[in-house]
Amino acid sequence: MTILITGIAGFIGSKVAEHFSKNGHEVIGVDDLSQGNINNIPKGVKFIEYDLSDNNVLDKLPNDCDYILHIAGQSSGEISFDDPASDLTKNTLSTLNLIKYGIAKKVKKFLFASSMSVYGNVPNQAISESYLPSPISCYGISKLTSERYLDIFKDKLPFINLRMFNVYGPGQDLSNLRQGMVSIFLAQALKKERVHVKGSLERFRDFIYIDDVVDAWYKLCLNDSKNISINIGTGRRATIEELLLIIKKNIKGVNYFAEGSTPGDQKGIYADNTLLIKTIGKTKFTTIENGIRTLCSSINSN
Numbered sequence: 001m002t003i004l005i006t007g008i009a010g011f012i013g014s015k016v017a018e019h020f021s022k023n024g025h026e027v028i029g030v031d032d033l034s035q036g037n038i039n040n041i042p043k044g045v046k047f048i049e050y051d052l053s054d055n056n057v058l059d060k061l062p063n064d065c066d067y068i069l070h071i072a073g074q075s076s077g078e079i080s081f082d083d084p085a086s087d088l089t090k091n092t093l094s095t096l097n098l099i100k101y102g103i104a105k106k107v108k109k110f111l112f113a114s115s116m117s118v119y120g121n122v123p124n125q126a127i128s129e130s131y132l133p134s135p136i137s138c139y140g141i142s143k144l145t146s147e148r149y150l151d152i153f154k155d156k157l158p159f160i161n162l163r164m165f166n167v168y169g170p171g172q173d174l175s176n177l178r179q180g181m182v183s184i185f186l187a188q189a190l191k192k193e194r195v196h197v198k199g200s201l202e203r204f205r206d207f208i209y210i211d212d213v214v215d216a217w218y219k220l221c222l223n224d225s226k227n228i229s230i231n232i233g234t235g236r237r238a239t240i241e242e243l244l245l246i247i248k249k250n251i252k253g254v255n256y257f258a259e260g261s262t263p264g265d266q267k268g269i270y271a272d273n274t275l276l277i278k279t280i281g282k283t284k285f286t287t288i289e290n291g292i293r294t295l296c297s298s299i300n301s302n
Contacts, residue, residue, distance in 0.1 A: 002026045003221070004065040006052060006098070007072030008045065009036025011172050011180075012113070012164075015210055016069060016217045018042040023218070028062055031072060040171070052094035057101045067221050068102050070095060071113040075139075078178050081263045084138040091142035096149055102157045110150065111221055114161040114229065116206070116269050118144040124204075126237075126272035129163070129229045137264030147229065158226035162217065165233035165271050169210030169291065170298035182207065182243070182295070185256075189247055190299070195256035199265055201241040206233040206270035209286035209294075219280040233271025234285040246289055250296040 003020050007013035008029025013036070021027045021042050029041055032051040041047055050060050052072060073091040095112065102110050117140035118133040135141045150159040168182035177184050188195045216232050244256045277283055286294075 001066040001222075002028065002062075002064060003067050003069060004028050004030065004062065005069045005071060006030045006094070007036065007070075007113070008047065009033055009038055009040050010071065010075075011040070012167060012210070012213060013069075013071040014040035014042060015169075015171060015214050016071065017045055019214045019218055021045060028065065030061070035075070035176075037173070052097055053089045055097060057097045058104055061101055064105060066108050068098055068107050068110045069113075069217065069221065070098055070110065073113065073142075075179055078262050078264070079139075081138055087138050088142050088145075091139070092145045092149070095146040099149060099153050099157060103153065107157060109221065109226055110157050110159045111217065112146060112150060112159060112161050114147055114163045115140065115143045116163055116165045116231070116233070116271070117266070118147065118163060119266075119269060121266060122269050124268060126235060126270055127231070128272035129231055129275055136266065139264070151227075154227045160220050160225060160227075161229040162220065163229055163231050164213065165206040165208050165231065165269070167208055167210060167213050167232075168295065170295055171210065172295075174299075181205065181240075182292070185244065185247055186251075186295070186299070189251045189254045193251075193253050193255065195244060195247070195254065197240060197244070197256055197258040198260045198262045199240070199258065200267075201244070201258050202239055203265075204237050204239045204268040204270060205243075206236060207238055207243065207288045207291070208232060208234050209291035212282070212285050215282065216276065216280060219282070223280065225279050228275070230276050230279060231271040231273050232276060233273050235271055235273040236285075236288070237268075237270040238288055243288065243292075246292045247296075250293055
């Protein structure tokens with residue numbers, strides 16, 4: 001199969017591309033390098049440097065591909081408030097352009113990197129895909145809008161929205177202190193031995209390890225599922241303080257304090273992943289204890 005992967009220079013995109021390439025598929029990667037790192041792009045992958053919000057996608061992208069995996073975009077809820085128009089351009093206009101391309105090229109399926117942010121503030125319970133989305137950040141709105149556009153064109157271009165929860169693992173960008181809760185905390189722990197938490201320590205999330213995310217993307221692409229939204233999470237609820245205590249076990253001498261808040265931040269959310277388990281047959285997920293230990297080991301080895 002020929003797989004077009006956007007955001008290939010980013011954390012998730014590069015890992016997904018590497019897995020497809022290792023399994024014998026031809027991968028074509030697209031990235032404007034505004035956030036990603038060119039060194040992340042796996043060897044042997046054809047790379048196109050291109051901004052997908054540009055309207056000339058039919059001229060710039062390959063003549064043929066079997067699947068589109070759209071992972072590119074602005075990925076910070078906090079940053080989305082700085083320039084909502086830019087967030088909309090990078091996350092929604094790019095999706096519309098790729099939909100146009102996918103329909104023209106008769107692509108088999110379009111997989112979209114959506115987010116738990118589409119749900120907004122939710123009850124303290126596992127949240128299923130049937131929960132009515134009500135985003136509270138500009139980022140969440142742009143992701144939900146993209147989902148809605150995909151649904152409109154589903155008869156011409158089948159899709160899956162992968163609503164990813166808090167993804168972490170080796171390869172995260174530790175230099176960006178405004179995106180990725182785990183990487184933000186680790187960067188501060190390593191540099192200052194003191195972690196500044198914006199918001200309550202009792203907030204909670206569903207932290208999912210990168211290998212589990214890659215496995216989900218791969219299986220959802222190649223199976224028969226279509227025209228659905230699927231939570232990509234472990235189904236386990238972990239508070240911010242639990243995460244910090246695990247980090248403390250792996251990085252000695254670290255302390256933390258809570259002060260301030262982040263605009264559009266969700267108080268707490270974790271996934272009901274019943275549909276994911278049913279669709280791809282995955283029942284085991286990396287525990288946060290094992291995932292953080294592996295991530296810290298990878299940092300130390302580098």
